[in-house]
Amino acid sequence: MARGLNKVLIIGNLGRDPEMRYTPSGKPVTSFSVAVSRGWTTSAGERREATEWFNVVAWGTLAEVSNQFLRKGSRVYVEGRLQTRSWDDPDGQRHSRTEVVATEMVFLDSRPGSEPEDIGFDDEIGF
Secondary structure, X not given: OOOOOOOEEEEEEEOOOOEEEEOOOOOEEEEEEXXXXXXXXXXXXXXXXXXXXXXXXXXXXXXXXXXXXXXOOOEEEEXXXXXXXXXXXXXXXXXXXEEEEEEEEEEOOXXXXXXXXXXXXXXXXXX
C-alpha cells in the first residue's frame, strides 16, 4: 500500500490565549485557535480579504512551551497534520471537529535582539 501525506503549514495570529490541560495519564495538551488571513484583488479591481480559523492542538513539551510563550495576538508558524474527531454530546447530538495536531512551531513575535523561537518534536503523539 502506498503511503499518503497529511501535512499542514500555517502562519497566523492566535485568536485566544492557549488553554492547557492534562490527560488522565498526566500528559499535557494545549489548544488554541489561529487566524490566517489572505487578500486578493477581484477582476473589478476591488481589494478583498478573508480569514480562515484553524483549531490547533499541541502535546507534551510542545504543549507546555506554547502555553508558556504564546498569547492572544501572537504570530506563529505551525506545522502538523489534520485530524478530525467525532463525539456524541449528552443529548445524543453528533459533533465533529477538525484540528491541526502540531508537530513543530516557530514563535514569530521576536523580542528585541532575539531570533524567532523554533520548537519542534518528532515523537509520535498519543493519548
